Amino acid sequence: MFDDQDVKTALRTFDPGVRVDVRAVVQQGRRIKQRRLAVGATAAVAALAVGVTGTQFASHSDRLTGDLAATVIAGRLPANTNVVGSVVLSTTINEVVSKLAAGGFAWSRTADGGHTWDTRKLPSSLANPHAVVALDAQTTMVGNLITHDGGETWSVRPAAGAAVRSLPTQWQLLTPLSTDALLAQPAANASAGELAAGPVAKAGQPPTVPMAVDPGSGQLHPLGTAARGCLPTNERQPTNGSLWLECDGAVAVSRDRGATWHTFDAPAAKGSSGVNFAKDGPKHPDRQVTVDSLDGHTGYALVEYIPGPQVLLRTTDGGLTWQKTQTIGRVVSGLGVLGDGSVATIDMNTAGGDSSPVIRSTDAGATFQRISTKPAPGGIPYRTVLGSYSAALWPKSTPYGEVVSADGIHFVLVPLPAGAIVPNRIIVTGGNG
Numbered sequence: 001m002f003d004d005q006d007v008k009t010a011l012r013t014f015d016p017g018v019r020v021d022v023r024a025v026v027q028q029g030r031r032i033k034q035r036r037l038a039v040g041a042t043a044a045v046a047a048l049a050v051g052v053t054g055t056q057f058a059s060h061s062d063r064l065t066g067d068l069a070a071t072v073i074a075g076r077l078p079a080n081t082n083v084v085g086s087v088v089l090s091t092t093i094n095e096v097v098s099k100l101a102a103g104g105f106a107w108s109r110t111a112d113g114g115h116t117w118d119t120r121k122l123p124s125s126l127a128n129p130h131a132v133v134a135l136d137a138q139t140t141m142v143g144n145l146i147t148h149d150g151g152e153t154w155s156v157r158p159a160a161g162a163a164v165r166s167l168p169t170q171w172q173l174l175t176p177l178s179t180d181a182l183l184a185q186p187a188a189n190a191s192a193g194e195l196a197a198g199p200v201a202k203a204g205q206p207p208t209v210p211m212a213v214d215p216g217s218g219q220l221h222p223l224g225t226a227a228r229g230c231l232p233t234n235e236r237q238p239t240n241g242s243l244w245l246e247c248d249g250a251v252a253v254s255r256d257r258g259a260t261w262h263t264f265d266a267p268a269a270k271g272s273s274g275v276n277f278a279k280d281g282p283k284h285p286d287r288q289v290t291v292d293s294l295d296g297h298t299g300y301a302l303v304e305y306i307p308g309p310q311v312l313l314r315t316t317d318g319g320l321t322w323q324k325t326q327t328i329g330r331v332v333s334g335l336g337v338l339g340d341g342s343v344a345t346i347d348m349n350t351a352g353g354d355s356s357p358v359i360r361s362t363d364a365g366a367t368f369q370r371i372s373t374k375p376a377p378g379g380i381p382y383r384t385v386l387g388s389y390s391a392a393l394w395p396k397s398t399p400y401g402e403v404v405s406a407d408g409i410h411f412v413l414v415p416l417p418a419g420a421i422v423p424n425r426i427i428v429t430g431g432n433g
Contacts, residue, residue, distance in 0.1 A: 066153030077419030114415025238296030253319030
């Protein structure tokens with residue numbers, strides 16, 4: 001089973017304006033998930049014994065200005081400038097990286113919904129411009145660079161550090177998509193940990209360990225206390241600071257920033273021999289789990305039994321106990337909790353057309369309604385770093401791109417700077433959902 005970010009990524013490999021068979025998106029999404037689950041992290045885990053030495057700060061005024069200036073580009077971008085990466089922060093803030101025909105890359109940022117843009121040429125030391133990950137309203141990582149002032153100045157991020165046993169309050173757990181993007185083309189100064197955690201790892205090595213980032217420096221650190229095979233959800237972590245991981249057949253929750261974990265094994269289906277995740281580890285059991293929680297107290301888990309059915313579970317005590325709410329009578333994939341507490345998933349029976357494949361339930365899965373607003377989302381809306389919701393634009397709609405919403409239900413188009421275009425088959429990195 002794959003989730004909304006895998007769908008979001010898969011949707012971007014299809015040409016815009018073409019009627020899309022969602023079953024094809026399913027197959028592509030499964031390939032994407034298999035790729036990120038095959039990523040290794042042996043060297044990163046070996047550094048587990050080293051403690052946390054992260055930078056702490058209270059506000060933007062505590063952060064040093066970067067030592068690399070981004071030169072202002074007067075006027076609009078040249079026509080047909082290709083976008084290579086972008087991140088949506090809110091209904092008003094959007095950041096875009098594009099490739100300049102004359103050489104180098106441009107950074108464009110709007111804070112007023114696209115009415116005005118600040119465009120600058122990024123420092124020449126930039127590597128991997130496709131990876132764009134926002135950490136707050138002013139802090140964004142682009143490849144090996146980080147800015148703390150909205151793109152005016154930049155610094156080179158340190159190579160990945162040692163594994164940690166818990167996360168300081170302001171550190172963030174990266175989504176698998178963000179980790180994959182940041183490590184896809186390691187910079188020249190990449191450490192052994194970064195290289196081992198990247199997709200250059202060979203099949204058969206341990207799956208990716210969760211990766212966290214120190215927002216003060218942009219340095220990545222493996223979280224070495226999580227059980228092997230447990231990965232962060234592709235939604236942003238809950239607002240109360242707890243950490244939620246998806247495992248093969250299980251859910252893991254930490255209330256102390258990763259120091260300790262409570263693991264819940266999804267019940268075995270009738271006739272199944274069952275798998276004890278805590279004892280046996282990930283062995284691709286007969287059930288897979290997708291989980292999300294908005295506030296860290298109430299959460300939902302979608303359990304896919306192989307073969308079927310699919311069951312929705314709910315917790316109201318932060319993941320300590322789970323109760324079955326519904327057996328879902330349709331084929332769905334992925335899970336996300338929206339701003340009003342409703343649960344969104346993707347109806348895999350939708351075969352293109354004008355209707356969005358995203359459906360949501362306001363009664364814990366008893367009934368589902370299709371999100372029918374226009375523009376329509378083409379994947380489960382993921383939470384942005386500022387609490388908005390972003391999704392791929394449904395392919396039948398035009399223009400091709402993304403949509404953003406304050407509540408995950410009512411959307412507007414994400415703007416691009418004048419002159420910028422999104423070429424076909426590009427994967428635009430989302431925020432650290």
